[in-house]
Amino acid sequence: MKPLAKNALPPKVRKxxxxxxxxxxxxxxxxxxxxxxxxxxxxxxxxxxxxxxxGDPGVGMGTLTLTLWLLGLNDRMMQLADETKDGIGLALEAEQRRKRARKIVFKAQ
Structure with a gap:
């Protein structure tokens, strides 16, 4: 796979x-x-x-994570995509959640 060019990244990502x-x-x-x-x-x-x-986007996540750990900042890495803090994902999940339960028919064996 070809490496992603720095200029191909959206400005907010580069920032x-x-x-x-x-x-x-x-x-x-x-x-x-x-x-x-x-x-x-x-x-x-x-x-x-x-x-x-x-801020080079070509540096691997392993190197980033190890560097954070060496600096005593690994706990922050663990919070980056924490599913409990994903407001958009949680809202979408709640929106798609069933409103009512289905009737389940049990078959006799």
Whole structure:
């Protein structure tokens, strides 16, 4: 599969990735960890960490998740698509829920 070009992403998605990268950089600096140290701990190149911090959409989810874990932020990753906080999905599910029960006929064996 061909990698997704950065320019093919909607502006809001690009903005979200940029903000995520900036937040990761801030978290790393607050912990006084260099790019090289974080890369070594994550088992990736320093360039990959820089790409992540620059909001590159080509960096894998595994690398992102591991980086969050190394920075002590993994709990946030677990909340990203939490089904209990999916307002749209919950509303759609409620809308499609049956209003009445069907009569079930039991057959004698």
């Amino acid at each position: 979200s990735l940029k903000k995520l990268g900036e937040d990761l950089r801030t978290a790393r600096l607050r912990r006084n960890i260099t790019v090289a140290q974080l890369a070594e701990r994550a088992g990736v190149s320093p360039g990959t960490i820089l790409r992540l911090e620059n």
